[in-house]
Amino acid sequence: MRPRYCTERDRQNEQVVLDTLVNFLTATAKQHLWRVQSAPKNAPCDGTVFRDDKLTAIVEIKNRKGCGDRFDTWHIAKHKIDACRAMAKSLGVRFLLVMNWEEGGVYFIAGNDIPMNDIREGGRTDRNDPFDVELMVHIPRNLFKKL
16 A cells, blocks of 8 residues: 555644635635535545535645745646546536645636646656656646735
């Protein structure tokens, strides 16, 4: 079985991003009551968004170090996009990909807006886990909106 690398610290960081997202939604659509919730550890996504107590979106969060301005594209594992899109479709809700750059802010893109035309092998090599190298979707940075 593949080891799980998600730590409690990672979950705390994800909650901070979910809180940022709900604050953004509340500020932009004040007529609704917004709330977010962390997903269970084994779920395909990291969190959920509720509008007026109705599930409206699932969220995948990527926390990255540094500043994303160095890159023309940001990447995420293709299987994560596929799993989140399938889950959102089965629930009849939206899928949001949220990127949190340690020094550059929080950005998002709707899952249906992610182009699937730049897919390359890549991933982490620092953990010596062969499963970390996989198909990665490269998404042009300019497609993301800042929260």
